[in-house]
Amino acid sequence: MDVPQFMSLTFDDNVNEVIFPVIQNLTSGLAFNPNGCPLSATFYVSTLYTDYQMIQGLFNRGHEIAVHTMNHVSQPSQGEILGAYRALNAFAGIPKSKLKGFRTPFLAFSYQTYQHLSDSNLFLYDSSMSVNYKSAPIWPYTLDHGPATECTTGSCPANFSMKGLWSVPMYTLDNTDGTLNAAMDPNAKRGNSDLKENLLSTLKFNFLARYNSTRVPMGLYLHAAASLTVKDRTDAYVEFINWTLSFPDVYWVNNQQLISWIQNPTNIKDSLTNPALDCIMPPVSENNVEICDGVDNNNDGKIDEGLASACYYPSVQLSLNVNFEIILNFRHALAVRHCIPTFPIQFHSHLTMRRNSFRTKDVQIAVFGILQKELVLL
Numbered sequence: 046m047d048v049p050q051f052m053s054l055t056f057d058d059n060v061n062e063v064i065f066p067v068i069q070n071l072t073s074g075l076a077f078n079p080n081g082c083p084l085s086a087t088f089y090v091s092t093l094y095t096d097y098q099m100i101q102g103l104f105n106r107g108h109e110i111a112v113h114t115m116n117h118v119s120q121p122s123q124g125e126i127l128g129a130y131r132a133l134n135a136f137a138g139i140p141k142s143k144l145k146g147f148r149t150p151f152l153a154f155s156y157q158t159y160q161h162l163s164d165s166n167l168f169l170y171d172s173s174m175s176v177n178y179k180s181a182p183i184w185p186y187t188l189d190h191g192p193a194t195e196c197t198t199g200s201c202p203a204n205f206s207m208k209g210l211w212s213v214p215m216y217t218l219d220n221t222d223g224t225l226n227a228a229m230d231p232n233a234k235r236g237n238s239d240l241k242e243n244l245l246s247t248l249k250f251n252f253l254a255r256y257n258s259t260r261v262p263m264g265l266y267l268h269a270a271a272s273l274t275v276k277d278r279t280d281a282y283v284e285f286i287n288w289t290l291s292f293p294d295v296y297w298v299n300n301q302q303l304i305s306w307i308q309n310p311t312n313i314k315d316s317l318t319n320p321a322l323d324c325i326m327p328p329v330s331e332n333n334v335e336i337c338d339g340v341d342n343n344n345d346g347k348i349d350e351g352l353a354s355a356c357y358y359p360s361v362q363l364s365l366n367v368n369f370e371i372i373l374n375f376r377h378a379l380a381v382r383h384c385i386p387t388f389p390i391q392f393h394s395h396l397t398m399r400r401n402s403f404r405t406k407d408v409q410i411a412v413f414g415i416l417q418k419e420l421v422l423l
């Protein structure tokens with residue numbers, strides 16, 4: 046079939062210092078797509094416990110950032126969805142034009158979830174519906190005529206139409222004997238002895254089933270915290286991704302890129318220059334100036350020096366009785382937003398991450414209160 050094989054790598058939930066190293070392990074040292082661009086993953090980010098400087102770092106590296114509610118709740122309210130959206134824009138500086146995707150926590154969506162997405166007019170797609178690849182090998186599609194398959198998670202009444210909103214299915218994977226494995230975190234419950242070899246052969250089996258027939262996209266939908274803390278797992282994923290990239294027509298793309306390609310599909314040869322698959326590079330600062338992004342932009346060994354007060358977001362009244370360090374960190378997170386319009390984001394291949402995520406739930410919730418209050422003003 047003369048179309049590329051598309052692959053997606055997605056991560057769900059909060060991003061902080063606990064899981065950031067495992068994400069780095071998995072996403073560094075990977076081969077490139079046939080057009081020379083690096084893999085772009087999609088991160089569905091929930092607000093609670095997230096370190097927004099790390100989100101900005103992931104965005105700077107060309108990954109897609111998407112919404113996964115504020116408090117990781119099933120059947121989320123509109124506030125849960127829009128609050129998380131605004132936080133990504135306000136605290137990580139992700140442009141609204143780049144925030145287009147949503148995934149429901151626990152994949153527990155309802156008709157109202159889609160209604161919220163549609164009403165907001167902010168989202169291009171949802172990726173919460175798991176689809177059995179074998180019985181329904183379908184490509185991402187718009188919900189103009191409702192879901193194309195039965196819903197195996199969430200509640201999914203027939204006959205609903207969300208015009209223009211795309212559904213990017215979460216395709217299930219099978220075991221090598223043809224029985225169902227999972228859509229998310231494959232082989233999650235397996236023991237350690239043969240974990241790597243078993244996971245690798247499962248992934249290769251599923252890849253070849255698509256590559257040699259339908260070319261329907263395949264995904265690795267992972268929870269970094271659950272799926273990557275065992276080294277054998279990470280090793281298996283890295284080896285698998287690099288193995289697939291030895292094929293001349295395999296692209297690992299984020300979900301926005303996948304939709305863009307479907308809107309302007311090209312054959313294998315022309316896909317090498319299809320703009321939908323172009324490398325994602327944020328604008329680079331001309332003068333190597335330090336910006337508020339938790340990165341040592343000017344390579345002087347200091348992170349964001351001289352910017353903590355200059356970038357302070359003045360409308361926030363910080364009167365919490367909490368550790369001063371935490372306040373500083375929160376102020377810093379706010380500062381990120383303030384800096385973005387003035388300074389272009391600088392791309393760095395060697396990000397130095399600040400270890401400053403909020404450490405306890407109480408503090409996070411206290412800060413969260415301010416955050417939610419502020420967000421309604423944005």
Ligand SMILES: [Zn+2]
Nearest residue numbers: 057058150151
């Ligand atoms: Zn989740």
